[in-house]
Every structure is written in C-alpha cells, then in structure tokens.
Amino acid sequence: MPDSSIQVIGGGLAGAEAAWQLARAGVRCNLFEMRPAKSTNAHQTALLAELVCSNSLKSDAENTASWLLKHELRRLDSLALRAAAEARVPGGHALTVDRERFAAFITAAIEDEPLIELRREEVRAIPRTGIVIVATGPLTSGALAADIANLTGSERLYFYDSISPIVDASTVNREIAFPASRYGKSLDGGADYLNCPFTRDEYYVFVEALLAAESAPAHIPEDQEIHEGRIPFFESCLPIEEIARRGPDTLRFGPMKPVGLTDPRTGRRPWAVVQLRQEDQRADSYNLVGFQNHMTFGAQKRVFSLIPGLENAVFLRFGQMHRNTYINGPELLNSTLQLKPDPRVFFAGQISGVEGYVESIATGLLAGRWAAALAAGEAPRPMPRTTALGSLCHYVSAADPRRYQPANVSFDLLPALDDAAHAKFRKDRKARHAEICRRAVAAMDEYLAVHV
Numbered sequence: 001m002p003d004s005s006i007q008v009i010g011g012g013l014a015g016a017e018a019a020w021q022l023a024r025a026g027v028r029c030n031l032f033e034m035r036p037a038k039s040t041n042a043h044q045t046a047l048l049a050e051l052v053c054s055n056s057l058k059s060d061a062e063n064t065a066s067w068l069l070k071h072e073l074r075r076l077d078s079l080a081l082r083a084a085a086e087a088r089v090p091g092g093h094a095l096t097v098d099r100e101r102f103a104a105f106i107t108a109a110i111e112d113e114p115l116i117e118l119r120r121e122e123v124r125a126i127p128r129t130g131i132v133i134v135a136t137g138p139l140t141s142g143a144l145a146a147d148i149a150n151l152t153g154s155e156r157l158y159f160y161d162s163i164s165p166i167v168d169a170s171t172v173n174r175e176i177a178f179p180a181s182r183y184g185k186s187l188d189g190g191a192d193y194l195n196c197p198f199t200r201d202e203y204y205v206f207v208e209a210l211l212a213a214e215s216a217p218a219h220i221p222e223d224q225e226i227h228e229g230r231i232p233f234f235e236s237c238l239p240i241e242e243i244a245r246r247g248p249d250t251l252r253f254g255p256m257k258p259v260g261l262t263d264p265r266t267g268r269r270p271w272a273v274v275q276l277r278q279e280d281q282r283a284d285s286y287n288l289v290g291f292q293n294h295m296t297f298g299a300q301k302r303v304f305s306l307i308p309g310l311e312n313a314v315f316l317r318f319g320q321m322h323r324n325t326y327i328n329g330p331e332l333l334n335s336t337l338q339l340k341p342d343p344r345v346f347f348a349g350q351i352s353g354v355e356g357y358v359e360s361i362a363t364g365l366l367a368g369r370w371a372a373a374l375a376a377g378e379a380p381r382p383m384p385r386t387t388a389l390g391s392l393c394h395y396v397s398a399a400d401p402r403r404y405q406p407a408n409v410s411f412d413l414l415p416a417l418d419d420a421a422h423a424k425f426r427k428d429r430k431a432r433h434a435e436i437c438r439r440a441v442a443a444m445d446e447y448l449a450v451h452v
C-alpha cells in the first residue's frame, strides 16, 4: 500500500466524507472499502455511504442540536449534506432521504474525483507509515479490529454497546424496594437508587435461573466469535449471565453487592441487591444498574421477575448487547481526532466513539480536513469549543474515560451559557437553546473568517 497518498480505510459515511474533504484540499488519497468482496451483515449494497437502518439524518428544525451540527457541516461544504439535499424526501422536521439516491450521489462524486483512488479491498492492518484515517465503523472487520487492539491496547477497544433493562417506575413494588444510596452518599443528599433486596435463598434461586436462561442468537455472524469467547468482553460491561458463570457468589461481590445498604424492613444488610437508577427527570422509569445481558427477551422477563420488588414490573426496554466497535476516545484521541501515541493516525466515524449518521459524517469531515493540514506540514486546528463540531470532538477526547459511551450530539455536550445569559434564559429552555446556537454560529463565522 505505501505511496505518498493519505490512506482512508472504510468507505462509509465518515470515510467517504473524509476522502472528499482531502480532495477539496487538493490532497490525494486512497479510499479502501471492502464491500462488495466482503460485506457486513448490516450493509445491503456496494454503494459508499450506505445508510444501514433508518433513512433519517434527524431533526432539521432550527435551534435543535442536530440542526446545529448539520448547519455547521453545510458551511464546511459536506458532501453528505449536499447528497442529502439532492435525495431529500418529505419527513416533517427531520432531514429524511431516499437512501439509494443519497448513497449513489456520494459514490458517483467519489468515483468521478481524480484525486481519490477507490480501492475495493479489505485492509487487515493499519499501515505503519504515512497519514491514515481509520473510518471502518461499528462493524469493522475482525482482522483490522484485532490490529487496532494491538495498536491501542485491547482494553481500550470495545466490541459492544451494552444496554441495561428499564422498568416502569409505577410497577416497582415499593413495599419491598427501598430508596437509598450506598453509605448514604448521594449527589444531592437524597437517595439516588431504589434497591431490590434479596435474602440468601432468593439470591441463589435467581442465580440458578440466570444460568439456565436462553441466550439471544448473535445478530450477525461476526458476533459469534464474541459469543464463543474468542474475542473477550470488556470487563466493566460483562453480561450478568457471564458474571454468574464465574461462580455463584460473583454477582453479589459485583453489580449486586449489598455493601453500605440497610433494608428498612429487616434493619439488616441484604444478602444481595439489584439497584435501580432513575432514568429520566420525572422518575417514571428506572434502569437496572449493571444488568446488561444477551438473554432472549422472554428469558429476561421470566428471570427478572424473580427480583424482589420486580415481581410484576413492566419492562419498557430489555437488556441488549449490540455489536459496536469503538475505541475509548478520551484515553486515545486528542481534540483533532489523532491517536495520542501516533498522531499520524486519525479515527473518524462511529469507531472514534461518536454515535449516529450525522456525527459520523461530522468526524469524517473534520478528520479529512485535519489530515490535509497535517500533510501540508501544518498543525490541525481544533474547532471552537462552543460549536457543535468542537463539542463533539471535546466529548470524544475529554469525557470521563472510565464511563465512556458513544454519544449523539446534544445540548449537554455544548458548554453552558455564561452566568448572565443563563440567568436571562433560565426559565425558557427554547430560548436558551437558541442562544447556544447563536453563540455557535458566531464562533463558526469567526473560525471561517480565519481558517477557510
């Protein structure tokens, strides 16, 4: 593969956008896409930038966070946003597209671009020299994932998003489940959790049921190697049935540990607990902390109804473990998406730890521009922190690495308004968001005035 071009690996939303931005900057690149020779189970076509599920690029209603991100991408001449304008279909406030036309537009633009050489090959290892953009997405091929694990440390590469079950708060039996935080420690002095206490007997009956429960089948064949333990789970998000398999008491020394809690009904520490954490501000739903699993939905309903206090609970969502290959951005990336120990390597798209189509396009666009700067001997310049793009990269590079989870763009990622502005708009959420967007647009104007 060695030549002076930049190597972009993955011709999905992020990779196609990155290659396009490199070409706009006059920089040559090779864009590697393994389809159609080797496909993923989510992709259906050989087109670049295929939308694998919904056809929505989310809200385009002014002054939403999703609109702001798209607005910034349009200002930076995103190929994908151009394609979306061409392929738009009615979708209310959402920017929805004809997926075939959208991907065909991007594929044609890339194929017609003389500075991009599209190579339909699987890349099995990250090139060890030259500038590289890794944009192979949530379904990165196994060989490359193994090489990324080598380069970054396997404990910083995740293969799954794990989702805990959620119950309807009104169906939790409050005569059994009691509010408390371990050792009385909570953020606001109150009780952050509802605790479902087990007696000794209840606990072992529960563990036995867990061990006998049926697993959901792997969604895609590549997941089979993970199910069979050939690619290990990340230790901090092991499925509970996997923890139970390590020994009958492992759960009660792990996510079900009862330390620092006293059951008001008995005045004693329970043998084990399941903690329920408030899911939304209205407290009308709770998630089962640490209860990610890949049992079938039927098995979850049966086994979790053995949890004291959840006998009749209504589950709003069951636990799941989705294939999603991504790195721990805050440990590995700087705010210009470069690998800290090896800055010639950029990560973009879902594998960099963002979530969603537009966020993948956004990080692809930035990686392309920054890689072009690097090729020209310049230092890549971070986006202003107050923009949606800057905030997304800030999240990827500076969130808490211990609890890192891929994120969509949202106002939570953007910095709060200063005190005066916050006080002015305190009671009006819409006006506050409009002000955050106004500030972002102004920061982008300033950035573009200097750096176009």
Ligand SMILES: Cc1cc2nc3c(=O)[nH]c(=O)nc-3n(C[C@H](O)[C@H](O)[C@H](O)COP(=O)(O)OP(=O)(O)OC[C@H]3O[C@@H](n4cnc5c(N)ncnc54)[C@H](O)[C@@H]3O)c2cc1C
Pocket: 009, 010, 011, 012, 013, 014, 015, 032, 033, 034, 035, 039, 040, 042, 043, 049, 050, 051, 052, 053, 054, 055, 121, 122, 123, 124, 135, 136, 137, 138, 139, 140, 141, 144, 323, 348, 349, 350, 351, 355, 356, 357, 358, 360, 361
């Ligand atoms: C099943 C599924 C459904 C999703 N649904 C949505 C949704 O509805 N809305 C939403 O906003 N987000 C969704 N996402 C999340 C995410 O936004 C998309 O996966 C998005 O396509 C990510 O963009 P990307 O460029 O990072 O990866 P992709 O678009 O997946 O592009 C990566 C490309 O790299 C190629 N590739 C992989 N390994 C190699 C290799 N070794 N060599 C060469 N090429 C390789 C792949 O074939 C692919 O074309 C979904 C994800 C999945 C897995």
